[in-house]
Amino acid sequence: MSHSHSHAPGEEHSHSHSQGGPPQSPMMPAPDPALQALIEEDFKPVPLSFSEDRNNAYCLKHRLEKCDACDVDFVGLNRLASLLAANPSLLCPPPANIVTQKLTQVVTATKDEGNTLFKSSLHTAAINRYTVAATIAVSRPPWEANQLMREELSTVISNRSAAFYEAHDYISALADAEAVIQVRRNWSKGHFRKAKALLGMNKLRDAAEAVKLGLSFEPTNTELTSFLAEIEKFEKKTEDAKLEARRQEKTQ
Structure with a gap:
């Protein structure tokens, strides 16, 4: 068995063997043959096109990151590739707490x-x-x-x-409030914003329900409790005005 030596002056000897296949890096363990076989069995080639810097992948036919027709989604992969390309000193993503x-x-x-x-x-x-x-x-x-x-x-x-x-764009205000609730459902502010938007749209009962849902997460929230009292007061005033209008119609 013959050995080939490759080292700089002052470095330790590095031996590669001419038999037994390519040497394995000390930092990279040999792949598990059974697992490798499963990966290769499940592998399906996908035709790709690339950006000019070759950091982003697209479907070959439509050059889209996410393409339903080609059944591919490279958005997450491209984002990670771009981040790593912009930070070449990173050999891998840093820990999650960074x-x-x-x-x-x-x-x-x-x-x-x-x-x-x-x-x-x-x-x-x-x-x-x-x-x-x-x-x-x-x-x-x-x-x-x-x-x-x-x-x-x-x-x-x-x-x-x-x-x-x-x-006075109450529909957009409502859409944003719904988005806040979706991201942080137990945060009172999202429910408060939703109630405000609904109040602007004259949906008093829906506004009251939105506040009550927020209170189910934060029962002692003073912003919500005072706003609920305000809505109920306004709702009573509106109902009283309707009753008065009906009464006057009957007397005429």
Whole structure:
């Protein structure tokens, strides 16, 4: 059996054997033959096209990241590939508890810009900043803790719902409130935003139900309890006005 030597001065000898196949890296264990056979049996070739930098994959026929016709979805894979390509020092994704602080700072700063515009009653401009903040929040690396993204996104979308409400776009305010509830169902603010939007649409009973659902998660929330009392008071006033109108119709 012959040996070939490959080492620089001062380094330890590295031996490769001419028999027994290619050497295995000390960092990479040999694949399990049974598992490898299962992987190969399940493998189905997919025709691909690539971006110019070859970091992103698309279906060959339509050049789409996600294509129902070709039954492929490369969105997650492309996102991870782009992140790793942009950070060549990363040999693998960092641990899940590593937070991209710079990304957090950008989300917070953009949201704060929206808050400043909102306080100045520049609601359309505030909506635009909240939209940018939301877009940044959902672009977090997939290996990071999901809870952080959920908290950032729900806060920004809740603020955008408030801006839509002040702009009298109650349908958009309701849609954002529903999105907040979907992301953080047990957070009272989403239910409060939903109730506000429904109140703007004159759906008093639905608004009251939205508040009651929020109270089921936070029974002592003063914002919700006071708003429920306000809705019920407004509902009673509306009913009284209807009764008075009917009474006057009968007397005429």
